[in-house]
Amino acid sequence: MTNQTMTLEIKNIPIKSAVPVDAPIGVFDSGVGGISVLQHIHALLPHEQLLYAADSQYAPYGSKTPEEIQSRCFDLTDFLIAKGAKAIVVACNTATAAAIDLMRAKYTLPIIGMEPAVKPAAAASKNGVIGVLATVGTLKSAQFAGLLESYGRNVKVVTQGCVGLVECIERGELSSGTTLSLLGQYCKPLLDEGADTIVLGCTHYPFVKPLIRQIVGDDVALIDTGAAVAKHLQKRLAALDLLTQQHQAGTVKFWTNSQSADAKLVIEALWGESAVVEFFN
Numbered sequence: 001m002t003n004q005t006m007t008l009e010i011k012n013i014p015i016k017s018a019v020p021v022d023a024p025i026g027v028f029d030s031g032v033g034g035i036s037v038l039q040h041i042h043a044l045l046p047h048e049q050l051l052y053a054a055d056s057q058y059a060p061y062g063s064k065t066p067e068e069i070q071s072r073c074f075d076l077t078d079f080l081i082a083k084g085a086k087a088i089v090v091a092c093n094t095a096t097a098a099a100i101d102l103m104r105a106k107y108t109l110p111i112i113g114m115e116p117a118v119k120p121a122a123a124a125s126k127n128g129v130i131g132v133l134a135t136v137g138t139l140k141s142a143q144f145a146g147l148l149e150s151y152g153r154n155v156k157v158v159t160q161g162c163v164g165l166v167e168c169i170e171r172g173e174l175s176s177g178t179t180l181s182l183l184g185q186y187c188k189p190l191l192d193e194g195a196d197t198i199v200l201g202c203t204h205y206p207f208v209k210p211l212i213r214q215i216v217g218d219d220v221a222l223i224d225t226g227a228a229v230a231k232h233l234q235k236r237l238a239a240l241d242l243l244t245q246q247h248q249a250g251t252v253k254f255w256t257n258s259q260s261a262d263a264k265l266v267i268e269a270l271w272g273e274s275a276v277v278e279f280f281n
Helices: 003-011 035-044 066-082 093-106 118-124 142-151 165-170 177-192 205-216 226-239 263-271
Strands: 025-029 050-054 087-090 129-134 156-161 197-200 221-223 252-256 276-279
Touching: 025 035, 025 066, 035 050, 035 205, 035 226, 035 263, 050 066, 066 087, 066 093, 087 093, 087 226, 093 142, 118 129, 118 142, 118 197, 118 221, 129 177, 156 177, 165 177, 165 205, 177 205, 197 205, 205 221, 252 263, 263 276
Parallel strands: 025 050, 025 087, 050 252, 129 156, 129 197, 197 221, 252 276
Antiparallel strands: none
């Protein structure tokens, strides 16, 4: 056997990750919205340790430049890696669109992102008209344009930027008159165009699904991607032999840089139970 042949054989040996399988999974968002994704992850992978960073001080990302969003994504990823994360979930559509490619080029650990559920919505629609509620940043992104090009050719897609809605949810206003008024304003153009399926294109929006349902009625399908992201994360970790071997319930820790005195209460309200919440800069 020649040295050259030996080298080729060695290169073909799969390299296992040096990260401990019982290390935590890091999740972040521009604020508390990504907790909707965290819930799906926790339900599917109940034994995994989870870390969540809410970048509420900089919310919403939809009004930031791509460069500003990328900087935040790098800072948050570095923060979670310093806490021992074995994988990162970018639980934010706007951040995914702006930074996911750069993040995957910079970091070696698995990076899981989001995207508005245009493909499943197109498949689910009966009349071929789908609506998309999202931040302005997501709707302007090249990633979203690519989704429309790939999956929106045979359907009519009506988009609506939802300025101010993230801020309401960040304040924990899940059923306020202001939130209901904004949702009514943003859902109306979609309904006027006949949309029978609406994509919740921001991870904050599932928390106001009851209000959206109240506005659009029972015949309109509402689609978000939290469950699909959790399943994709599970597959990636399994492929890398990074699923935890523990059998006890995994712990969940939260960090926030919110300036609000109610930050912990909002997180606990969205999470649905008491939570360990620390503050970071």
